[in-house]
Amino acid sequence: MTKSVSERAPRGPDAPGPWLAGIGVLAVEADPREPFVRLPDPTTKVIVRSEGRGRPTLLVSGPHVRATYHAGKRDVSCVEVRLAPGATRPLLGVPAVDLVGRIVPLGALPGPAARRLAYELGRLEPEEVAGRLADVLPDRLPTAADGARAALLRAAVTALSVRSGRTPGHVGEVARELAVSERQLRKLFSDGVGLSPKHYARIDRVRAVLAHATELAPAELAAVTGYYDQSHMTSDFRTLMGVPPRSYFTGRLPAPRACQVIDSR
Known part of the structure; x- marks a missing residue:
């Protein structure tokens, strides 16, 4: 392409x-x-x-x-x-x-x-x-508490992200590691990222697949990016990218459309 x-x-x-x-x-x-x-x-x-x-x-x-x-x-x-x-x-x-x-x-x-x-x-x-x-x-940053919340959020984002040498953690595991409830973690993500922890992790995994698709075989790529198996990876990729991996990487893309109109709400 x-x-x-x-x-x-x-x-x-x-x-x-x-x-x-x-x-x-x-x-x-x-x-x-x-x-x-x-x-x-x-x-x-x-x-x-x-x-x-x-x-x-x-x-x-x-x-x-x-x-x-x-x-x-x-x-x-x-x-x-x-x-x-x-x-x-x-x-x-x-x-x-x-x-x-x-x-x-x-x-x-x-x-x-x-x-x-x-x-x-x-x-x-x-x-x-x-x-x-x-x-x-x-x-x-008006208060020390704001800085502390931001540091906690960044730690959660790191734990849920694909990193070299470590697969990303699940939401419940990350909440326990950071000594917060899953509800508190969702609220923290809503305010500071805009997405739920689960949705953030899905996007991060798909972006990792896009970045490393030419380096690893599909099954290995699914494992290192935190998917249960290759089928799970393909399903997530199709949901977020609109086409399965094979179609995307061979240039069989959805029809293009005009750029998004600026929203002034």
Whole structure:
């Protein structure tokens, strides 16, 4: 499948700190021939979108629970700053669950935090945005309890994620390890990630399958990513990606559609 979207790291802080999960650029080539895929993604992102010679637009993209397939568009690039678990409410003033499946103008979010941030970032060049976010986030955690909850959430996310040398834990096991109830863990994830722990883990596993599909045989890949068996992996992949693994990796994709309309609710 020909790629019409490229990713690279923009100039930015060498160490973005614990509140930023990653920084990248999506750039659609001048004459894209193939659809591009927006993968399931459990993170919230602050995006600086540039199109042609127009003024960049500041957007917030919430967690994306299923893959979507889009037609390419000329001369579009986006600097994407991925927020770490627990950073959404301190930075944007809303819980992550309110942003699931949405793309919202940053300044349209309710409350003063987002409007102030939109003003601060709107004066910067796109490649300067990540550094500014890394600077302001620590100052927007009003209490020590917020930092403690964020640390607990990050520990839970790590335990539920696919990592080298260790399969991800189940939700009940992770709750016991962290000395919280499953109900408390679900509430923590709803506010700080936007998804349930189980749904977060499903997305993380499928993204691991996408990342390592060319390195391992299907049965081995299913085992190291925490699935019961290859059939379980295929079922989850089909649910989140819209097609089974064989179809996806041979380019037999769903028909592309227009990019999501910006939601200003």
